[in-house]
Amino acid sequence: MSVLFQTRKYLFRKPFNNTFCKYVFLRKNSDVPRKFVTFDEIVTQRRLEAQRSLVVQVNSDSSFNELYSYCSKYASINDIHHYKNSGGEHFMLIEFESEDNLKEVLKSCSAHNKDHDMISVQSPFVWFRAAAGKKEKLVAHEKNLAVKNGLEIINEDVLYQELMNCDTVSDQIQLMYDRTTLNDLGIRLRYMVARQLEVIFSSLYSNVRVQPFGSSVNGFGRMGCDLDLILTNTLTEEMSEGGRRLVFQEKRCEGGRGAARHVELAGALLELRVPGAARVVRVLHARVPIVKYAHLYTDLHCDLCYNNLSGAHMSELLWQLGALAPRARALAVLVRRWAARAGLTHAQPGRWLTNFPLTLLVLFFLQQRPALLPPLDLLVRYARKEDVRIAEENINCTFLRDLNKLPPESYGQNDDDLETLLFKFFEFYSQFDFEDKAISINVGKAIRKPNSLPLYIVNPLEQSLNVSRNVSYEECERLKLEVRNAAWHLESCLEGKRADDWGILGLIESKSSRGLKKLLRVGNSHRLVSMKDIFNDDDEPAVEGIRAKLQKYVKNDKEVEDSIKEMKSEMIKEKKSDQITFKNTQTKNEVYRIRRDKIV
Template sequence: MFCFELFNLKMTVFFQTGKFSFIRKCLNAPICNSIFLRNYSDPVKKFKSFSDVIAERKAEARRSLVVQVNSDTSFNELYGYCSKYASIKDIHHYRNSEKEHFMLIEFETEDNVKEVLKACSSHQKDVDVMAIESPFLWFRAAVNKKEKYSCPSTKKLTIKDGIEPVDDDVLYDELLNCETVTQQIQHLYERTKLNDLGVRLRFMVARQFELIFKSLYANVEVQPFGSSVNGCGRMGCDLDLVLSNVVTEEMSDPRRRLVYQENWASAAGLTSPHPGRWITNFPLTLMVLFFLQQKRKTGFVLPPLKVLVDRAGKEDIRIAEENINCTFLRDLNKLPQEEYGQCSEDLHTLLLQFFEFYAQFDFQEHAISINRGVPIRKPNALPLYIVNPLDQAMNVSRNVSYEECERLRLEVRNAAWILEEGLEGKKGDDWGVLRLIERKDSRGLKQLLRVGNSHRLVSVKDLFREDDEDVPVAKSKKTDEEMDKNVKEMSRVNVEKKEQKIKFKNSQIASEVFRIRRNKIV
């Protein structure tokens, strides 16, 4: 949430599909699309603060209901029935993974929701379950068949099948027919991003949990964070929720002597703030922001956080738990235009530069800090050090192992080689970003066996040579059948030598084989 609030410049992504291991995570990090497409003659964009966006979404959820229906044709009757008791603003239709039909109804006010629930909701006598107060209901058939409800002809569904995911094959063809890599990146984002209805449903889920927890805890709120609200979300992505304790000055009056007990699991040490040994989306997001702060020939995209801290006013002061200072400029309309968006490169060039930047970055000696916008010396010997922008004494990537840091370097290097080929303007059946994300076996295998770019292909048998003789590297002209035969041969060699220690020509080839084995591709 911090990154969106800090750089609320209509955050978007390079692209994301959610089905492709490490490179997909790198590409899922946010980037400012409005800056790329903005010309200096364009009018200045009016920015909306992150807190305002969250407040609007929460207000939408409080005046909305989700109703399970028989089909999208239930719209007329549902609208006619509910509009008798309250004013309806919009109705959105979607289907879940089980192809069940639902409609999200947004009313004009919160009171409208209360009026509808009071006049229309009921319980089932013939079902032995405990009903709960909830904004999620279902619309049953009318008892009196003669009673008909309808809506004006001018009223239509706002959207039908609002969260239907794009078909992979259709998306592949669309990307194949794009003119440039930049168009591929933009199109992939537009076709897979978390849309308005997807965001609404996430806030409805948060609303449901909030109603449940309020019966257990005092003064709490539940809201989404991460990709669901920072512009990085894709259709079908998971939902991260945070339960916050909202305490006003009145609630914390020291003259009140009866004090509520505190969340037991944290006090007992049952929860842990540390993730696994893999890099996560938050560090990757910081890596993207850090890259965009680097000055290049055509300028830079984002300023260091220090610029926003220095420009903060009294209204921007925020002190979080444990006295963490979260103060920085929140109204980006006060930020001069020359402080951001000076870069004129297209998405293709920027994405290539992102991979090249981290392929050459000295992770052994330097740390990443968006506060300063320049590499700083690492305070310890951890493999990867990315400074927490709000608590600069903390490394948000301290969990990342040495092996995963090496894999990071390997993957960004390989991605840079692939995108560099795209600059030549050649188009095949897997050109541009398709080489990075395509997972079909025939193309995926070629990519995994590729060491470098097109003139760095090696023979499968060379991976398992036990001598240190130099092997000439030449461009491969093998067909798919020959490559499949080589894969089978490699698998046979694996079985025959499973008790032997395989010697590799160099560490680079060893890393490639280790990656292939770990991913169980071969």
């Protein structure tokens, strides 16, 4: 978000054209009261940016000067951002000074050749055709690309090397958040996709509005995350004024499946009228009907639903809690990454956890004393008349929208750094009573479970629902084991031990990568032989020469025995230092097996 929060610890972002460093974060301490911008103001700002922006497909990033020279003849330009999609195609997002400037540019746009079997459509996604005949003279200017390759995701090996070079675990967590969180261009493009649908659907709906929700706007999104969209056509007070005698005739949906019918129509429009939309799939019989599609120009996987306003209000709530405690966002991003690497979450839905319950686990932990975040009930208590929101099916989404009216002593009382918070997070849930207690950020403390489901996490806006009801008993047990395992790993980091899996590297590296590193360690070097040492550059390998050279890499029996004894002694020490008690032998054996694997 391009918004400055005056907080005790705030983040100020300045974009760079460096491939591996998109943002530099400057942190300052201040005793001045916090000033918060409302979520509605953020959304309004992003929508206005989209309304005066255009996405242009170009030949390459070197097309910048020619494109700038051409567009500047029609309107004034603020900035131009460059990115590439997965197909290697180049695009530039141009932000003009006003929406009127954009309209002037759109008037200069042409359609495809009339012989083509297609119907032209006005859309904020266009392409820059090569100049016919002699090239035009470029207009002199001092502008440069604001961002080049703005959607490039940092290479995992580069990221791991940067994490290894950090001084503290807190620095690692902050670096992970800085390098992987959704950047300014990613957010702009998501609002551009929403704007594209608004322009095309406006001929069918009165006061149509398409807005992103979920990870794209709640502050917890990562680069490349999916885009969730809501289509609404809520009438304004002026349009529904009772004193007006002439009223538009309307078509009422029959059969009680209005949302599904609207989504079905949206799917047909996506297939026929929306440039860049592909692989359209309608899911009409779900609790919330959606249409799924891929947007080829932005590399986004999109889910479009109709009038599901409770999802938008949930995004607003998560954004507000993240604004109250920026550390919550960095912590949640790391926990999500850890859960994915541990196999607790998967890309496909099933009997396992998803990112939303994981985020609630982080927020609930931060509500414990000393509290970094307030319970939701406190935000409801301070809500005023202008904060009242009632979503579909009479879901009450009322809570305080202006965080400046919240008492300062109700939040931000915890001064622990990210390293300590992460360790305490795993320690907290390694001792949590999942069998009898449920998690609720509404009250900020554990409550009695209303049923016997393995894991119960209360939906903040629909408190009768359990957002983790799909989690099986086996997956809940795996969650308990993995949080204990993570706590043990971080405890060794706090004690000053530093190795290849130091800090959060041991939590976020894939198991296959971790196993390969173990194979390449010095203890296993008797199995590895460099081919350069066996073969000469210019000769055929000789059998006797190979045997002779292999002989010096083989350890004798005494060295192997010493290595095994050393590993056994380490395992015994670990068992003696283990203070956790277990309820049954099966769980105990499983934990010791994981500890043994980590040592080996």
